Amino acid sequence: MLNLILFGPPGSGKGTQSEKIIQKYKLVHISTGDLLREEVANQTELGMKAKKIMDSGELVSDRIVIGMIRKKLEEHRAGPGFIFDGFPRTVAQARELRKALTDYDEEISVMISLDVPREELVKRLLNRGKETGRTDDNLETINNRIDVYEKQTIPVAHYYDKMRKYVPVDGMGSIDAIFKRIVKVIDQLK
Numbered sequence: 001m002l003n004l005i006l007f008g009p010p011g012s013g014k015g016t017q018s019e020k021i022i023q024k025y026k027l028v029h030i031s032t033g034d035l036l037r038e039e040v041a042n043q044t045e046l047g048m049k050a051k052k053i054m055d056s057g058e059l060v061s062d063r064i065v066i067g068m069i070r071k072k073l074e075e076h077r078a079g080p081g082f083i084f085d086g087f088p089r090t091v092a093q094a095r096e097l098r099k100a101l102t103d104y105d106e107e108i109s110v111m112i113s114l115d116v117p118r119e120e121l122v123k124r125l126l127n128r129g130k131e132t133g134r135t136d137d138n139l140e141t142i143n144n145r146i147d148v149y150e151k152q153t154i155p156v157a158h159y160y161d162k163m164r165k166y167v168p169v170d171g172m173g174s175i176d177a178i179f180k181r182i183v184k185v186i187d188q189l190k
Contacts, residue, residue: 001106002027002081004186005088007157008114009149010142011121011128012171013178017114018085020179025186028076031085035068036060057144059089059152066096073100081109089153094160109189111160112182114171121146 002025006014015031022029036054039047050060069087076082088094101107116124122142129137160166169181 001079002186002189003084003101003106003109004081005084005108005111005160006114006182007111007153008116008171009118009121009153010145011124012114012116013124013175014085014114016175017179017182018083020175021083021182021186024183025080025083027081027083028072028079029083029085030069030072030087032060032065032068032087032089033085035072055141057141057148059148062090062092062096065089065093066100069097070100073104077104088156089149091155091159094156108160108163108165110185111157111166112185113157113166113168114178115168116171118146120172 004021004027006018006021008014015033018029018031021027036047036050040051040054041047046064050064053060065087069084073082084097088097098107122139125142125145126137126139128134129142157166167185169178169185171178
C-alpha cells in the first residue's frame with residue numbers, strides 16, 4: 001500500500017498536485033481542509049467551530065482532526081493507499097497518524113514537500129481568494145497562515161526526515177513540471 005503525505009505551505013499547490021497523484025495512482029484522498037470545509041458547508045456544530053478557527057488563520061485542534069482522519073482510514077481500509085493533503089500539521093498529529101496506520105499494519109511511505117518561496121505563496125493565495133471567494137483572500141490572514149505553518153508544521157518535516165521519509169520537491173514551474181518531479185519520487189519507492 002502506498003501512503004503518501006503531500007506537504008507544503010498554504011498556496012504551494014498541494015490540492016492541484018493531489019488531484020494528479022490520485023488520478024495516476026488511484027489513492028484515497030484525505031484532505032483535512034476539504035473535510036473541514038464540508039463540515040462548514042453542512043453547518044454542523046464541528047463546522048461552525050472550525051469556521052471560526054479557520055477564518056482567523058489558526059489550526060483546528062488535533063483532537064478534531066485526528067477523529068476525522070481515523071474515520072476515513074476505517075472507511076477505506078481495502079484501498080490502494082492514501083494521500084494525506086494538509087495533514088499532519090503538527091508533530092502530535094504525525095505521531096497519532098503513525099499510531100493509526102500501525103493499527104492497520106501500515107506506515108507512511110514518503111512525505112513529499114512542495115517548496116515555494118513566500119512571495120510566490122502570497123501571490124498565489126491572493127489570486128485564489130479573488131477567483132474562489134475563499135477566506136484567505138486578504139494579506140493579513142495569508143501572512144498569518146504562512147507564519148502558523150512555519151512555526152507549527154515545519155517540525156513535522158523534521159519528524160519524517162529523521163525516519164528518512166522526507167523528500168523536498170521544487171514547487172515552482174508549471175503544474176506538469178512539478179508533477180513530473182513528484183512522480184519521479186513516488187516511482188522510486190516501487
